[in-house]
Amino acid sequence: xxxxxxxxxxxxxxxxxxxxxxxxxxxxxxxxxxxxxxxxxxxxxxxxxxxxxxxxxxxxxxxxxxxxxxxxxxxxxxxxxxxxxxxxxxxxxxxxxxxxxxxxxxxxxxxxxxxxxxxxxxxxxxxxxxxxxxxxxxxxxxxxxxxxxxxxxxxxxxxxxxxxxxxxxxxxxxxxxxxxxxxxxxxxxxxxxxxxxxxxxxxxx
Amino acid sequence: xxxxxxxxxxxxxxxxxxxxxxxxxxxxxxxxxxxxxxxxxxxxxxxxxxxxxxxxxxxxxxxxxxxxxxxxxxxxxxxxxxxxxxxxxxxxxxxxxxxxxxxxxxxxxxxxxxxxxxxxxxxxxxxxxxxxxxxxxxxxxxxxxxxxxxxxxxxxxxxxxxxxxxxxxxxxxxxxxxxxxxxxxxxxxxxxxxxxxxxxxxxxx
Amino acid sequence: xxxxxxxxxxxxxxxxxxxxxxxxxxxxxxxxxxxxxxxxxxxxxxxxxxxxxxxxxxxxxxxxxxxxxxxxxxxxxxxxxxxxxxxxxxxxxxxxxxxxxxxxxxxxxxxxxxxxxxxxxxxxxxxxxxxxxxxxxxxxxxxxxxxxxxxxxxxxxxxxxxxxxxxxxxxxxxxxxxxxxxxxxxxxxxxxxxxxxxxxxxxxx
Amino acid sequence: xxxxxxxxxxxxxxxxxxxxxxxxxxxxxxxxxxxxxxxxxxxxxxxxxxxxxxxxxxxxxxxxxxxxxxxxxxxxxxxxxxxxxxxxxxxxxxxxxxxxxxxxxxxxxxxxxxxxxxxxxxxxxxxxxxxxxxxxxxxxxxxxxxxxxxxxxxxxxxxxxxxxxxxxxxxxxxxxxxxxxxxxxxxxxxxxxxxxxxxxxxxxx
DNA sequence: GATGAATGAGCTTTCATTCAT
DNA sequence: AATGAATGAAAGCTCATTCAT
Numbered sequence: 111x112x113x114x115x116x117x118x119x120x121x122x123x124x125x126x127x128x129x130x131x132x133x134x135x136x137x138x139x140x141x142x143x144x145x146x147x148x149x150x151x152x153x154x155x156x157x158x159x160x161x162x163x164x165x166x167x168x169x170x171x172x173x174x175x176x177x178x179x180x181x182x183x184x185x186x187x188x189x190x191x192x193x194x195x196x197x198x199x200x201x202x203x204x205x206x207x208x209x210x211x212x213x214x215x216x217x218x219x220x221x222x223x224x225x226x227x228x229x230x231x232x233x234x235x236x237x238x239x240x241x242x243x244x245x246x247x248x249x250x251x252x253x254x255x256x257x258x259x260x261x262x263x264x265x266x267x268x269x270x271x272x273x274x275x276x277x278x279x280x281x282x283x284x285x286x287x288x289x290x291x292x293x294x295x296x297x298x299x300x301x302x303x304x305x306x307x308x309x310x311x312x313x314x315x
Numbered sequence: 316x317x318x319x320x321x322x323x324x325x326x327x328x329x330x331x332x333x334x335x336x337x338x339x340x341x342x343x344x345x346x347x348x349x350x351x352x353x354x355x356x357x358x359x360x361x362x363x364x365x366x367x368x369x370x371x372x373x374x375x376x377x378x379x380x381x382x383x384x385x386x387x388x389x390x391x392x393x394x395x396x397x398x399x400x401x402x403x404x405x406x407x408x409x410x411x412x413x414x415x416x417x418x419x420x421x422x423x424x425x426x427x428x429x430x431x432x433x434x435x436x437x438x439x440x441x442x443x444x445x446x447x448x449x450x451x452x453x454x455x456x457x458x459x460x461x462x463x464x465x466x467x468x469x470x471x472x473x474x475x476x477x478x479x480x481x482x483x484x485x486x487x488x489x490x491x492x493x494x495x496x497x498x499x500x501x502x503x504x505x506x507x508x509x510x511x512x513x514x515x516x517x518x519x520x
Numbered sequence: 521x522x523x524x525x526x527x528x529x530x531x532x533x534x535x536x537x538x539x540x541x542x543x544x545x546x547x548x549x550x551x552x553x554x555x556x557x558x559x560x561x562x563x564x565x566x567x568x569x570x571x572x573x574x575x576x577x578x579x580x581x582x583x584x585x586x587x588x589x590x591x592x593x594x595x596x597x598x599x600x601x602x603x604x605x606x607x608x609x610x611x612x613x614x615x616x617x618x619x620x621x622x623x624x625x626x627x628x629x630x631x632x633x634x635x636x637x638x639x640x641x642x643x644x645x646x647x648x649x650x651x652x653x654x655x656x657x658x659x660x661x662x663x664x665x666x667x668x669x670x671x672x673x674x675x676x677x678x679x680x681x682x683x684x685x686x687x688x689x690x691x692x693x694x695x696x697x698x699x700x701x702x703x704x705x706x707x708x709x710x711x712x713x714x715x716x717x718x719x720x721x722x723x724x725x
Numbered sequence: 726x727x728x729x730x731x732x733x734x735x736x737x738x739x740x741x742x743x744x745x746x747x748x749x750x751x752x753x754x755x756x757x758x759x760x761x762x763x764x765x766x767x768x769x770x771x772x773x774x775x776x777x778x779x780x781x782x783x784x785x786x787x788x789x790x791x792x793x794x795x796x797x798x799x800x801x802x803x804x805x806x807x808x809x810x811x812x813x814x815x816x817x818x819x820x821x822x823x824x825x826x827x828x829x830x831x832x833x834x835x836x837x838x839x840x841x842x843x844x845x846x847x848x849x850x851x852x853x854x855x856x857x858x859x860x861x862x863x864x865x866x867x868x869x870x871x872x873x874x875x876x877x878x879x880x881x882x883x884x885x886x887x888x889x890x891x892x893x894x895x896x897x898x899x900x901x902x903x904x905x906x907x908x909x910x911x912x913x914x915x916x917x918x919x920x921x922x923x924x925x926x927x928x929x930x
Numbered sequence: 931g932a933t934g935a936a937t938g939a940g941c942t943t944t945c946a947t948t949c950a951t
Numbered sequence: 952a953a954t955g956a957a958t959g960a961a962a963g964c965t966c967a968t969t970c971a972t
Contacts, residue, residue, distance in 0.1 A: 123956095124956085127956090142438065143435070143436055143437075143438055145349075145350035145941095146438055148940080148941065148942080149941080149942060149943080150940095150941090150942095158957085159957060159958045159959060160942090160943085160958085160959070161943090161944080161945080161957070161958055161959065161960095162956065162957045162958070162959095164942095164943070164944080165955090165956065165957075168943090169942080169943080170942070170943095225434070225435070226434070226435045226436075226437070227435075229430075229431075229435070229491060230348075230430070230431045230432075230434065230435030230436070231348060231431075231435070232431070232495075233347075233348060233351065241495070241497065242495075242497065268508055268512075269499070269500065269505065269508060271489075271492055271497065271498050271499070271505075272489075272505055272508045272509060272512065273512075274488075274492075275485055275488035275489040275492055275509075276481075276485045276488070276509075276512050276516075278484075278488055279484035279485040279486070279487055279488025279489065279491075280480055280481045280484040280485055280488075281484070282484055282487075282488065283479075283480035283481070283483055283484025283485075283487065284476075284477070284480040284484065286434060286480075286484075287476055287479075287480055289437075290437075290446065290447070291446075292446055292447060292476065293476050294474070294476070295474065300474065300476075300477055303473055303474060303477045304477055304480075304481075307473075307477065307478075307481055307516035307517070308516065310515045310516045310518075311512040311513065311515045311516040312512070313515075329931090353965080353966060353967080354966075354967060354968080355934095355966075355967095358934095363932085363933095364932060364933045364934060365933085365934065365967090365968085366931095366932065366933055366934065366968095366969080366970080367931065367932045367933070367934095369967095369968070369969080370931065370932080373968095374967080374968085375966095375967065375968095534952090537952095552848075553845075553846060553848060554760075555760035556848065558944080558945060558946080559945075559946060559947080560945075560946095560955095563955095568953085568954095569953060569954045569955060570946090570947085570954085570955065571947095571948080571949080571952095571953065571954050571955065571956095572952065572953045572954070572955095574946095574947070574948085575952065575953075578947095579946080579947085580945095580946065580947095635844075635845070636844075636845045636846075636847075637845075639840070639841070639845065639901060640758070640840070640841045640842075640844070640845030640846070641758055641841075641845070642758075642841070642904075642905075643757060643758055643761055651905065651906070651907055652905070652907060678918055678922075679909070679910065679915065679918060681899075681902055681907065681908050681909070681915075682899070682915055682918045682919055682922065683922075684898075684902075685895055685898035685899040685901075685902055685919075686891075686895045686898070686919075686922055686926075688894075688898055689893075689894035689895040689896070689897055689898025689899065689901075690890055690891045690894040690895055690898075691894070692894055692897075692898065693889075693890035693891070693893055693894025693895075693897065694886075694887075694890040694894065696844060696894075697886055697889075697890055699847075700847075700856070700857070702856060702857065702886065703886050704884070704886070705884065710884065710886075710887055713883055713884060713887045714887060714890075714891075717883075717887065717888075717891050717926040717927070718926065720925045720926045720928075721922035721923065721925045721926040722922070723925075738935095739935085742935090763961080763962065763963080764962080764963060764964080765961095765962085765963090773936085773937095774936060774937045774938060775937085775938075775963090775964080776936070776937055776938065776939095776964090776965075776966080777935065777936045777937070779963095779964065779965080780934090780935065780936075783964090784963085784964085785963070785964090932972100933970105933971100933972080934970100934971105934972100935969105935970095935971095935972105936968105936969085936970085936971100937966105937967105937968085937969080937970105938966100938967105938968105939965105939966100939967105940964105940965085940966095941963105941964085941965075941966105942962105942963095942964095942965105943961105943962085943963095944960105944961090944962075944963105945958105945959100945960100945961100945962105946958105946959105946960105947957105947958085947959105948956105948957085948958080949954105949955100949956095949957085949958105950954100950955105950956095950957100951953100951954080951955100951956105
């Protein structure tokens with residue numbers, strides 16, 4: 111009478127489909143922008159009908175919001191690993207920069223969506239992603255990294271947002287420049303320089 | 316110095332009208348985004364007919380490109396003044412940060428357009444603004460600032476783009492956070508902290 | 521009286537479900553109109569799946585037609601009681617008016633469906649409810665009332681439809697005005713006046 | 726300096742186009758219903774592009790509201806002529822019934838729109854036609870007819886809406902029956918009988 | 931130069947209906 | 952009998968752009 115009843119858990123296969131949509135839409139949005147990507151585009155790219163797509167996400171905006179939550183969770187999880195290690199702040203910075211750039215290299219759509227869709231089309235996220243709630247998991251990990259560093263005496267105690275803006279603005283800026291094919295060297299080649307810059311900016315004393 | 320023939324310089328009044336369009340469109344684009352702003356919107360906002368507007372800019376994209384060039388020129392000019400002064404690099408950084416934040420405060424549409432329209436809707440600038448040519452004047456001034464600092468031995472010699480990404484990514488990130496009303500303090504209150512962070516990251520030794 | 525085999529009577533439980541659908545759909549149609557009511561709406565409102573609903577009614581139109589037949593039967597039955605009484609025509613008119621208004625008050629969806637769905641969306645009833653066959657039971661009772669009155673010498677002998685149009689058009693018009701909250705008095709307050717008007721119009725001499 | 730300036734009166738030709746749309750849309754709405762008539766249908770029927778139609782009416786609902794106002798004005802004007810004559814109430818009733826039926830015969834779309842679109846799809850008129858304001862001109866004339874009759878002692882003084890419901894419900898009902906091809910005789914053949922019924926119902930004493 | 935009516939492709943979204951389970 | 956995911960045609964509406972005046 112309590113043997114796990116599998117049936118009727120509202121998802122399972124539906125959850126898989128949902129993820130397919132998110133992944134497919136993410137790619138298109140990142141490549142072409144929010145407005146230049148149409149719902150038929152997305153549906154076609156994953157072999158689903160327009161109507162059915164709407165059974166999963168009842169508007170284009172809601173889909174975009176699900177995507178940013180997805181990205182935030184993915185990136186957050188990767189950084190959590192770093193936070194849970196016992197590296198020094200200097201080493202953690204390098205790890206995080208590496209993670210960010212690797213992601214930008216291997217799954218460019220994730221970072222691109224973040225930079226070009228989420229940060230720029232605020233009207234799309236106004237209702238449903240107030241403040242930073244849709245990006246909460248990611249921000250939280252950066253906050254933990256920073257607080258830990260301060261607690262250990264490795265980083266200067268300053269307004270979190272000042273440090274956050276430096277860290278994320280810098281990385282975002284570099285990925286943008288890379289995307290525009292302006293950088294003379296490949297992104298990875300900058301890891302050391304950038305980590306050093308960030309560390310110098312944030313370190314104690 | 317006054318013999319110049321006024322009439323028939325290919326523009327003059329036309330040039331004035333052109334600037335009106337740029338200024339009006341800039342405001343609307345920055346406020347509502349590229350796609351949500353319509354040509355009739357723009358025409359109406361400056362009391363001009365759609366048809367006539369097309370006599371000045373033959374497409375919405377070309378108008379947007381003219382705007383970003385305009386912004387780049389404005390910001391570039393402000394930074395040139397700093398570069399031409401004989402302040403130390405540390406002081407110049409503070410000046411530039413102040414200029415950027417003041418602009419964000421007083422003419423938010425300029426920075427907003429840069430962050431939300433130019434950086435994000437790349438498809439709009441793909442043809443006509445390859446690389447950073449439309450933003451050239453601004454980038455050049457930052458480059459001059461950096462090279463001077465290095466030449467004077469005040470800044471570490473490193474890849475320019477690494478320094479540029481730090482500087483502009485950081486400032487852009489902070490303005491974004493301010494725009495989202497996430498910052499606990501007003502933007503100006505961060506000038507010192509941020510300038511310090513940037514200087515520490517870039518300084519020699 | 522109890523030997524009847526319960527199982528396998530081609531309906532029984534099926535008949536009960538059918539009625540549930542009719543009642544539920546009636547409410548929604550009357551409230552929101554034919555086109556604004558969706559099949560999923562209806563299914564949800566009675567806790568049935570869309571697929572299964574189609575086992576009972578193979579199209580939205582057929583469902584609407586079943587509903588109007590249902591209403592006609594209900595109203596017809598109520599009027600039959602009046603016809604079978606031995607009241608005078610004057611009294612019968614008053615009874616019928618009262619029944620109509622009471623129904624409009626207590627089960628507004630019945631009258632509303634009649635006025636707003638059946639009378640207006642003729643395209644829905646074009647095939648399947650030609651003429652007045654779907655509303656036959658109701659019309660028949662009005663006809664009986666009229667013929668009786670004429671036979672008894674209480675009502676003037678005239679074209680039935682002229683009398684029918686007066687009777688039903690009048691009542692429908694009043695319910696409409698009531699629904700629009702235009703009437704200064706509650707509907708019941710008009711029973712006497714209206715019955716008098718109808719009687720004067722139809723009475724012999 | 727005061728010779729009538731024709732230019733720039735906001736309409737003229739535009740007004741003509743507007744009327745074309747109203748007339749064309751009226752026909753389609755009356756024939757197929759509000760929801761079954763599409764904007765492309767309407768545009769095609771008058772040889773205009775969809776986009777341009779929206780320059781005249783910014784929504785389907787607003788178009789429908791313009792139509793009912795148009796109809797009300799037309800019918801109101803016809804009845805006004807009767808009101809301004811010095812016929813007896815009995816004769817006026819006959820005139821009005823004749824006008825109504827003639828209109829139903831010659832321009833059936835006007836009466837049909839009134840009965841099937843305006844009266845039934847209230848949601849369409851909820852915002853913009855509150856109460857009876859869109860149908861004001863017509864109702865006013867009926868009110869004048871009634872008040873005059875009472876003032877002259879020809880009609881019984883009773884609640885106006887009771888009389889209005891009788892008059893208009895009756896006529897509407899008859900046109901409906903005619904439209905359903907249920908009447909054994911042509912509509913005009915009923916004028917006398919109906920006028921008599923109405924007169925008997927309303928007359929003094 | 932200036933006007934704004936006109937075009938029409940294209941967008942997001944809806945929904946009756948089907949069908950594999 | 953029952954489910955609800957899937958389909959896809961079609962709807963209302965928008966807007967960059969053109970062009971006759």
